[in-house]
Amino acid sequence: MPINQRSMQNQKPLNIHPKRILVITLRYLGDTLLVTPLISSLKQAYADAEIDVLLPAANAGMLEGNPDIRKLIPLPSKPSLGQFLKLLFGICRSYDLAISTQAGDRPTLIARTAGKTAIGFVPDDPGKAWWKNRLLDRSLVFGVDYDHAVLENLRFCDVLNIEPCYRLKPPQCAEPPAQMPANPYVVLHIMPQWRYKQWHRDGWLDVMAYLNRSGYQLVLTGSGQPAELEGLRDLERQLAFPVTNMAGQLSLAQLAALIGQAALFIGPDTGITHLAAATGTETIALYGPTDPKKWAPWPCRYVGRTSPFASVGSKRIGNVYLLQGFSDRNCVPCQLEGCDRHRNSHSECLDRLPASLVIETIAEVLRQG
Structure with a gap:
């Protein structure tokens, strides 16, 4: 049963077995955490795959110690054109699968450049979505009536025909704070x-x-x-x-x-x-x-x-x-x-x-x- 009845938009699920996956999440700190159920779903389905995450540098701490992730690729908050082009050149066609978890221009371009197969959200506006639909191998409309952010991200499980995981994974540290307060x-x-x-x-x-x-x-x-x-x-x-x-x-x-x-x-x-x-x-x-x-x-x-x-x-x-x-x-x-x-x-x-x-x-x- 699909996560959401809007998920597939008459598109067939992909039948792929990626070895290298890139997840792109470029919004706020909370959004970074809310993408972890999708990352866990990918790791559960493709146990041998290496999963990297491209995210704002300021958000990298939210994924510290996440066992599902091989590497974090931090992006400056306001990258120059040169920095952005250098990033695209460095990851060009490096991944079997790239997923853009936002409908913006930049994450879409990154997904298409990085992935041999690229999937992602597109806006609920044909005038803005047409070129993104042409770039992406599969696209999901992110409409004004969108659901909870966790469930929206898990719609990609329907595209890939894999089972979803629903639990968020908070960051993990090797050592707790030096001075923990006394309970309670x-x-x-x-x-x-x-x-x-x-x-x-x-x-x-x-x-x-x-x-x-x-x-x-x-x-x-x-x-x-x-x-x-x-x-x-x-x-x-x-x-x-x-x-x-x-x-x-x-x-x-x-x-x-x-x-x-x-x-x-x-x-x-x-x-x-x-x-x-x-x-x-x-x-x-x-x-x-x-x-x-x-x-x-x-x-x-x-x-x-x-x-x-x-x-x-x-x-x-x-x-x-x-x-x-x-x-x-x-x-x-x-x-x-x-x-x-x-x-x-x-x-x-x-x-x-x-x-x-x-x-x-x-x-x-x-x-x-």
């Missing part, structure tokens, strides 16, 4: 990359006070970006109790190890919340404009051909409790960049998500967990 502790990832995905400061302060009263050590995580570090320091200054701030100090693999031993993780719509869910730790995800049906954290042991979450409503599936904000305008999820339509915008639905509801959910999760 809760990991809080407060700052998303963009403001429009951010929950309000007062809510975080109330949640932290509740967890402290409940006897949990609090561990703050984040990137090493100066603005994020200063935001967390400012939050700490408003607390009457100590917390452990590990922002900017850990690799992604070390962060996965830290979260994996926590009693609970709480975070907004960010790649690190996807990572937390993949570790198996109880995860509370605070969502606003983003559609959970398409982009919710994938529960650790969830296996299914439909998205674990609906577009509207808060719900628990497996180790993930998704809390959705709300608005009187019934506009959630809007799939837009906040109420002002830019990344530094506020989002009313998250501004109105009360701390009392989050605390009630925390109590329920910790009691059941």
Whole structure:
């Protein structure tokens, strides 16, 4: 049975046995993790194949220690024309199979150049897709009604006539962080990359006070970006109790190890919340404009051909409790960049998500967990 009824578009499945495979994923940090079920599916089907992944250099840590991958090929965030042409020349016809997991021009060109057989997504726009359809041996339309990112990637299993694997593989490190906090502790990832995905400061302060009263050590995580570090320091200054701030100090693999031993993780719509869910730790995800049906954290042991979450409503599936904000305008999820339509915008639905509801959910999760 196909992952998705749109998968094959009247195209016959390929009958190939590739020895060298290239997977191309050029979007954000969370997207890199969400492609790991496809990579596992390829390794399960072609056990002797060597699988390489071409990805943004900044995302390489998300695949550290992945046993299914032979090599990572990092691409600068804004490569010059010379760098891009050098990349294409270096990988030209080097792979039996190349898969573009995005519908953009650059990943399509890379797939066609690198692979003797090339497959990939194309946009749901004939004016933009026609030349990509001609370049690719098999193409899948990435439509406006797309499904969860994990399931979209697994549509390539139908193209190849192989069985899908549904579990995400978080990065793995040889050694855990040098100083692990004492149990029990809760990991809080407060700052998303963009403001429009951010929950309000007062809510975080109330949640932290509740967890402290409940006897949990609090561990703050984040990137090493100066603005994020200063935001967390400012939050700490408003607390009457100590917390452990590990922002900017850990690799992604070390962060996965830290979260994996926590009693609970709480975070907004960010790649690190996807990572937390993949570790198996109880995860509370605070969502606003983003559609959970398409982009919710994938529960650790969830296996299914439909998205674990609906577009509207808060719900628990497996180790993930998704809390959705709300608005009187019934506009959630809007799939837009906040109420002002830019990344530094506020989002009313998250501004109105009360701390009392989050605390009630925390109590329920910790009691059941």
